[in-house]
Amino acid sequence: MTVALLIDGVGVDFGGFKAVDGFSMSIDEGELMVLLGANGAGKTTLMDLISGKTKATEGHIYIDETEITNWAPHRIVQQGLGRKFQIPSVFRELSLRQNMEVAATVHPAVLRNLGSRLPADRVRRIDEVLELVGLDTRQNELAGNLSHGETQWLELGMLIVQNPKIILLDEPTAGMTQAETLKTSRIINDLKGRHTLLVVEHDMSFVREIAHHITVMHLGKFLASGTIAEIETNEDVRRAYLGSGGIK
Amino acid sequence: MLDHKKKFELLSYVLLFAAILAMPLFMDDFWLNRIAKYLVYGMLGVAISLSWGYAGILNLGQGLFFGAGAYMLAMSLKLASPTSLNQGADKPVPDFMLWNAEPGAVTDLCCINSGSFLWIPFQSQWFGVAMGLVVPVLLALGLGYAMFAQRISGVFVSIITLATVLLVRLLVIDAQPITNGFNGLTDLGWFTVGGFEFDPYLVQTYYLVAVSLIIVLLLTHWLVNTRAGLILQALRDDANRTSFLGFNIALYQTFFFAVSAGIAGFAGMLYVIAAEFASPTFMDLTFSISMVVWAAVGGRNSLIGACIGAVLINVIAASVSETETFVEAWKAILGFLFVGVVLFMPRGLAGFTGDLVDRLARNGKAKQDLAPGDNAEKA
Incomplete structure (x- = not known):
């Protein structure tokens, strides 16, 4: 298996406070890795570093063989990365379909977008994905009218039509009901194999639904890595989680 | 829902174009010239709407691009005026340069003063026209990229x-x-085009401005309906999300900022043709x-x-401010109008009429839905 995302000794120093500190891990192509850790462990900051939202002060990040450390976000995306934010972020004043159309753009340059139509295969793909996330009947509504869970799915759908090699998901089930969580895990399971995924999640029942491998972060550092069973019995992880009641 | 909105939009464009084109039937030369100037202001409204309404860039210096366009063409037209040509048709010199020339200076554009050589290429009117677009657009590209690449917003x-x-105003003065x-x-x-002179009080000059406005409206309408226009609106909604979909947002903002500047520069040139001065x-x-x-009141x-x-505001201003009772009060009225619109119609006249059309369409639909029920009762 080839490595799709390689993180090598990455860290960031916020004026003396190291939110992420010499963190390393690698994800194989087509794998789904769950990133676990207590509040403040640096999970979201790590995602910021990978996606270029925050600049790293040490270490290197590679997509396939290409180093992308501290590139501008849009260039990292063009290299094959997609990200879903913790607080769902969609274009609220555009219709669902327009949201998807923006995400499905083939060439990002201004002058390449002076036509009004998408290629037919992209249009078909939008139809498929809208159906996959279960929003096909509401595609002409404004995204601002969606419920919280539906907004999450729309953002997931946008990621899917964008078709990045690597997908970062920051708490994709935050604020969802049980039924919604179940549907989300179905969508994510559908992505496995075709995309490489890194998912930050707290909900262990959800993690059991989707994960192959888990990596645990603690205070900005790598703590442990392994299958669910290994992590649940890992002494270091238990100790780190004692303060917050252990893994449930 | 979308359907009747599109219909209403189409209808308003057709009505506006018809009104603009029919204006010469109802107006004398004097008013026609005035309306031409107001149509130029209308073009500025379009430029503001493009940058503020669509790109979310509130440019409080649009006058820079308007002024740049105006001065570029005015330089050419100044050289074409009879007073400038007094020195001989092959070496025009603007009168103010002659008045201020040092004793013994050569009365030629090359060297009457240290900066006058800049005027030399403007002896060609079309050079002035080209610069009237190029200078505002280049200014906007530079200024825009400097701001937007730094994520200034x-x-x-x-x-x-x-x-x-x-x-820039200070520098010009x-x-x-x-x-x-x-x-x-x-x-x-x-x-002058092909020997025809656009006297500001000719109906042809009015049509030059009117048709220009129609073309600008059609082009911008096309532009915001392209995929780039859609991406621009996405960007206004959530710049972060847009950049995480792979778009270089600084380039998008700079592009539309420059288009808006180009329109303002074009408007500046038309204003010079209609008003015969740049200042x-x-x-x-x-x-x-x-x-x-203007853009806020109309709907940005x-x-x-x-x-x-x-x-509309300028037509009202022209008629009201010439009534003796309102001469002094007019500015206050305009101020109150603005405050009122911002408070009660935040999306301006366009948003207000849009809502009205929505409501009418909904009522119409409700009646249609009711009709079969009525029939059933009767049966």
Whole structure:
């Protein structure tokens, strides 16, 4: 298996406070890795570093063989990365379909977008994905009218039509009901194999639904890595989680 | 829902174009010339709507681009005026340069003063026209990229553009030997195409402005309906999300900022043709702010709304401010109008009529839905 995302000794120093500190891990192509850790462990900051939202002060990040450390976000995306934010972020004043159309753009340059139509295969793909996330009947509504869970799915759908090699998901089930969580895990399971995924999640029942491998972060550092069973019995992880009641 | 909105939009465009084109049937030369100037302001409304309404860039220095366009063409027309040609048709010199020339200076554009050589290429009217587009667009590309690549947004863009227009205004006034300072460029020749002279009071000149406005409206309407326009609206909604979909947002903002500047420059040239002068007042703060007020009243999210807003306010201003009772009160009325619109119609006239059409359509639909029920009862 080839490595799709390689993180090598990455860290960031916020004026003396190291939110992420010499963190390393690698994800194989087509794998789904769950990133676990207590509040403040640096999970979201790590995602910021990978996606270029925050600049790293040490270490290197590679997509396939290409180093992308501290590139501008849009260039990292063009290299094959997609990200879903913790607080769902969609274009609220555009219709669902327009949201998807923006995400499905083939060439990002201004002058390449002076036509009004998408290629037919992209249009078909939008139809498929809208159906996959279960929003096909509401595609002409404004995204601002969606419920919280539906907004999450729309953002997931946008990621899917964008078709990045690597997908970062920051708490994709935050604020969802049980039924919604179940549907989300179905969508994510559908992505496995075709995309490489890194998912930050707290909900262990959800993690059991989707994960192959888990990596645990603690205070900005790598703590442990392994299958669910290994992590649940890992002494270091238990100790780190004692303060917050252990893994449930 | 979308359907009747599109129909209403189409209808408003057709009505506006018809009204503009039919204007010469109802107006004398004097008013026609005035309306032509207001149509130029309407074009500025379109430029503001494009940058503010669609791109979310509140430019408080749009007068910079208007002024740049105006001065570029005015330089050419100044050289074409009879007074400038007094030196001989092959070596025109603007009168103000002669008045201020040092004793014994060569009366030629090359060297009458240290900056006058800049005027040499403007002996060609089409060079002036080209510069009237190129200079505003280049200024906007430079200024825009400098701001947007640094992720400067919101009120800071407004402050920077506002400071820039005032700075350039000062520079223009200060460069008296080549700009005629405070007085601006007056006593201009007529814009000439293939031997035809566009006397500002001719109906042809009115049509030159009117057709230009129609073309600008159609082009911008096309532009915001392209995929780039859609991405621009996405960007206004959530810049972060847009950049994480792989778009270089600085390039998008700069592009539309420059298009808006190009339209303002074009408007500046048309204004010079219709009003026969260019002056530093084009770069006054009040003028740039007025443009924003017009667009806000008309509806900044609608190109045609902002255009109509600009024309309407100026027509009202012209008639009201000439009534003796309102001469002094007019500015206050305009101020209250702006406050009222911002408070009660935040999306301007366009948003207000849009809502009205929505409600009418919904009522119509409700009646249709009811009709079969009525029949059933009767049966």
